[in-house]
Amino acid sequence: MSMGTRRDLFRGLAGIGAAALLARGGRAVAQDSSVIRLGLTTALTGPYNEFGEGNKRGFDLAIEQWNAKGGIDGRKIEIVTALDDQMVPDRAAQNMRRLLDDPSLTAILGPAGSGATMAVIDMVTASGRPYVNALAQATAATYPQTFGKAPRRNVFTFGIISNVEAEVLGTYVAKTFKSIAVMHESTSYGVSGRDTLLGVVKQHRPDVKIAVEAYNQRATDVTAQLVRLQQSDAEAFLVIGLGTDLVNIRRSMARLGLKQPLVTSAGGLSLPYFEGAGDAAVGTVAPMVGVLVEDEPRPEVTRFVEAYKARFGTDRYWGPDPQRPQIQMSLIVIPAYDGANLLLEGIRRAKSTEPAAIIAALEGIRDYPGVNTIYNFSADRHHGIGTESLAMLRVVKKGEKLGLEVLKG
Amino acid sequence: MRFTITLAVAGLSVGSIYALIAVTLNLTFWTTRTVNFGQGAILMLCTMATAVAARSGVPIWLAGTVGILASAFAMVIAERVCVLPASKVGGSMGWAVSTLGFGILIQGIVSKYLGNQAVAFPDVVLDAAQFVDLFGIRIGAQYLVVFAFSLTVIALLDLAIRYTVWGRVVQAVAQDPELTRVFGVPMRRVVVVSFALSGAMAGVAGILTAQIIGTVDPAFGFSLLISGFVASIVGGFGRNWGALLGGLVIGVIEQVVGGYVSTAAGHGVSLAVLMVVLAVRPQGLLGRAEAVKA
Incomplete structure (x- = not known):
């Protein structure tokens, strides 16, 4: 081997080293530490995508609104990894493993159904990462023993739980x-x-x-x-x-x-x-x-309805009446919207992205007006919608169409 | 008495749909000795297409026609890609797997383009609340219409098989395809028409079922195919009146056992009847023991 080629070899090695350094630097730039990073797995395609897509719209709308206000202490919020589980339990478990293996994710937004949620929830609990359950009704997703006993420390539920x-x-x-x-x-x-x-x-x-x-x-x-x-x-x-x-x-x-x-x-x-x-x-x-059928809705409800219409138009979640959203929004879109809002409020109050600090801040939330209800969390209560937030509704005939009325009492 | 008659009427009505499905299986069996295991998807295709078209404002008769043509066309394709290639290899059972696969493919296509959620099916003739008073017993008018319509379609097909040139050719093909071919009968045309007709009639069966249950989704049709298949075997495979008898027997037994014994046993009992018939009278109630030409 001649001197020339050996020198070339060194130069080459140095070049590789420099490239490696640059690459590391490059990744550091892409992974902007000022962004609050969230991970999501839900049914983005497949037979149940109605639920996953509706959830995602709720999450997106809330995050966009926070970012428009300047984020949290100047930090933008972003769903950096959105995975599709089609509500299949196995897929959800694989996706959740990937999300939990990424230590840069501050919080996780979970699957849109009970089966898929139950497949991931123990893994999530073990990780301790703050977790938003926007839809799964199964009581055990929130309260592993029975309803009323200790909740999973890091799981906060915004849908209507079965009990x-x-x-x-x-x-x-x-x-x-x-x-x-x-x-x-x-x-x-x-x-x-x-x-x-x-x-x-x-x-x-x-x-x-x-x-x-x-x-x-x-x-x-x-x-x-x-x-x-x-x-x-x-x-x-x-x-x-x-x-x-x-x-x-x-x-x-x-x-x-x-x-x-x-x-x-x-x-x-x-x-x-x-x-x-x-x-x-x-x-x-x-x-x-019943918030969407009340005659005099709270300002949070009105603001959400207007914002949703401006962002997504009268889509399939909105329903057939362009004047008024259908009540199903309270079941699919709004829990996700409220869930993202409360999670971000928790992060804001915690002034930290440490799981323990966020969980403590969320558990400290009292009388926080969301869209579906006024939220109260505590160390014992990790579900947002309680019995007081539900109304019995009856299908009635309003002119030619079917409508809903709230039963009193 | 009222209890039994109410059950029997529902059983006869649903059973007549099973019979209609069984007859559509007969049609392709006569001409090609094959059974379309994707028939559930064919009847779903018609029903979904009709429901989606009707929802977007197309008049129901036109929507129904489009749906029926769609399933007839799908059956012609099924014959071309699933049955014809298998028939070229003597004794191949490949058609069983490929027709099933074709059904799954149709289900996937419908899910993708017409959506996966259940779609409400419009009332074609009467609405669910209309009824006929029969000796003081309330009988849903839709049940009667479904029953009468299924019977009419089956009777018309049977007349066509007996008295039209095409029908006689189908009979000839069923008895001896080689000899029929020797006589110069255009076999391909006979086969294709039988598949198209089978698809169209399956579509009608789908629309009739949707009248009773009110909604359709892409998974619709599979359990109906099983019931139709059971009806066909119980009555005697390849026989129209056997299919009718089998369908009605299965429909009524399901309801009566459901009503008197347990509703959980209702569906299982039809499979039990199938096993008993296969053990005691394998050719079916109205079937004849088959002699296979060497």
């Missing part, structure tokens, strides 16, 4: 009816929902008469169940299942001439149900956050 919904629904049913016919889907969701709900009903009215039937999801015909229940002379039908099956049940009730009110969960207020059941939907009762 809260069951409490409101069960109390209403117990107060209003002496005998009920229950129809639930045969899935674990249907069975556990039935048990929780009937527990609440019996607690408030021990002598209540109950008849129960199960049906398979997307059953072609539910006549057998209904005629069996018809013999119990129940004053109301209580259904635990999807909005699409609700259509079938309500239509079959109409065919059989069953005029009893149908009491159910939020699916009974959804557009597919209204379209599929038509006028038969009138009289259906379900619990829901």
